[in-house]
Amino acid sequence: MAAIMEAVDARSENGWGGAARIDAGHVESLALRMVAWPSVGGTPGEAEFAGRLQELLLEIPYFRENPDDLRIVDGYGDPKARNVAALVRGRGRRTIVLAGHYDTVAVDNYGSLRDLACEGFALRDALVAELSGRERTEQEEQALADLLGGDFLPGRGMLDMKSGLAVAVACLERFAADPDRHGNILFVATPDEERESRGMRAMRDALPSLAASLGIEIAGAINLDVTSDQGDGADGRAAYAGTIGKLLPFAMMVGCGSHASYPFEGISAQAMAAGVLARLEGNADLADRDHTDVSPPPICLEAKDLREGYEVTTPERFWLAFNWLYHAMTAEDLFRRFADEVRAGTTDAVTRFAAQSEAHSRRTGRKAGAVQPAPRVLTVGELRARAADIVGADFEALYADEERRHAQVDNPLVASRLLTDWLVGLARIVGPAAVVGFAGLHYPPSRLLDTDDDRSLREAIDGVRAELAAEPDRAVVWKPFFQGISDMSFLGQAAAGRDVVSANTPISRLVDHPPADALRFPVVNIGPWGREFHQRLERVHVPYAFGVLPEAVYRIARIVLDRP
Structure with a gap:
């Protein structure tokens, strides 16, 4: 010095x-x-x-x-x-x-x-x-x-x-x-x-x-x-x-639709999303921290019912995308925590709704609706594998064609949502379930x-x-x-090699591929x-x-x- x-x-x-x-x-x-x-x-x-x-x-x-x-x-x-x-x-x-x-x-x-x-x-x-x-x-x-x-x-x-x-x-x-x-x-x-x-x-x-x-x-x-x-x-x-660092984790809820007059015959994807949002939005306990700094907590960037028309039914699919900044934990740690929160939030929502169904049944004297099972949580990687099993040898070509259809969509959240929604249909996913993945470029x-x-x-x-x-x-x-x-x-x-981010990002242009000979030097x-x-x-x-x-x-x- x-x-x-x-x-x-x-x-x-x-x-x-x-x-x-x-x-x-x-x-x-x-x-x-x-x-x-x-x-x-x-x-x-x-x-x-x-x-x-x-x-x-x-x-x-x-x-x-x-x-x-x-x-x-x-x-x-x-x-x-x-x-x-x-x-x-x-x-x-x-x-x-x-x-x-x-x-x-x-x-x-x-x-x-x-x-x-x-x-x-x-x-x-x-x-x-x-x-x-x-x-x-x-x-x-x-x-x-x-x-x-x-x-x-x-x-x-x-x-x-x-x-x-x-x-x-x-x-x-x-x-x-x-x-x-x-x-x-x-x-x-x-x-x-x-x-x-x-x-x-x-x-x-x-x-x-x-x-x-x-x-x-x-x-x-x-x-x-x-x-x-x-x-x-x-x-x-x-x-x-x-x-x-920055990641954009998303969760697509898959519910079980029901007529508004008979709400307990299903479970709303929107209610499941509300359970997830309540656990994640601005949750200071989820802010990454170490002895040097504390990062901002996760915050929701987009929340959307995927229906485009009017129906007197509860929504079957709902989309949430979050901005999650981090500096100390790994991308794998962040994704695991996100999936755990999605699992807990959707399960809480289904459990609360089942309790309301029982309470309504006691008041009316009519039989309660069907009790929904605990929601499954699938990663995009697992969703793709399931769709590939159903489609067979033509899956990769079909997937590439669908991705090209959205190539001009500049908004990464929109492009990711459209492709994930298509995959959910192709894989025949029924609710209650949630798909988790990444909807944007990973900034390490x-x-x-x-x-x-x-x-x-x-x-x-x-x-x-x-x-x-x-x-x-x-x-x-x-x-x-x-x-x-x-x-x-x-x-x-x-x-960096292929990791949890690249395996669970549906849009290929949002996956970074640094060369093996990339130079390493300090940056401030x-x-x-x-x-x-x-x-x-x-x-x-x-x-x-x-x-x-x-x-x-x-x-x-x-x-x-x-x-x-």
Whole structure:
């Protein structure tokens, strides 16, 4: 650590290798320029962004002189969007990656101001005028004060996360201007982070051959994604030693329909779903935890009766899909806990309904309805095996045809629900039963480990943190896990084999297939902070994003690269 601090002190005195400090106004202008290029996921703007970024990078003399160090890597999926990989070389093979995504969420929530959503200063003026002219919520009061105070700048993607991209570009420029640079900085800009990380997964898969062709060895990466802080930034100015994992487990209830006048002749799939929802929704006891952190509990994203028409009967099929974030347990542990809760919730519902049937029978003097058995719980893997037994040799072709029918369904929950419903019919499942599986891409958690490269990156960050600690409004804190879903789940992660997730995800495009030679290196997140990203009042904290952060990221990179 002492050696790290000596390096920090030496470079602080001399502008980090003799180069001028990064100009905050220049970083802001880069961010404004990129925000002005709309890049909503799945739109032509997203597809065009890589070419525009390539043109911007070619304005840097280094890339005009070394065009082979600027590469385009195709992403996965359709419509096609591309990754940009830009390398500035110094001496040696040691390399640090600066990474970020350029796609954004839609601009519809700006309402009448949607045409200004990508125009930072014009949007700020319009928001100030609009908020000033009416009654405001407490949240809007804070937004108005932020915008009038001058320290926050709005815009779609301004916070999430084109300010981070601007930081990376500025660091590349600074590095290229230093004739005494050691190592290399590789900037990676990817599409599709907001949906299925198809850009970063393609980049991860291409990275082994790309690194070999460039002659570099990656020692670590800094992801530049954003954090939200409703206070003074003390929580938002953070370095994250890992990222949280995400799974989307679902349960499809299969009940026994009955006429509404004779409810106890069956069991409603909706009642079974209510039993499951009561056990899972926001259940703090199910939140993943260890000595470092506590993840958010599972929360329901979708609850649907699968009937489309009106009938005076109880629903036979009902769908629940949950967001479950985790960091310490395994995917197998999470799926087992989910199945146990579904089994307990559906059993509780059937037991309660049977008791109501008996009570109703005593009041009317008529015979109670049939007692339903305890519900079965099947995994998607078991459901597929049952359907294959019934259909025979044609099953795989039939399944592939059905999946192709839903290939253009962009919503993973909808596509998963449709295919699972089809499988339930094909497998002739009768209720009461429940099918459990996964309805989305698995985002694995990551964390710093106890390896040389991991320790090197951590020590470099600690050195810069120590320098910033003297100024409370610039101080950066360590946090164990980035709480948002991000490309960190795939960047620098080692390959994983077929597991419980791939075996129980009905939609094949949602199953990740990392290559056996995927590179492993440490990744942290250090990005801008602001408020309300994805919302119409999305705004970045300007002094930190464009002043403090670029210098901090650059210094961390140089410490890592200067290590022998």
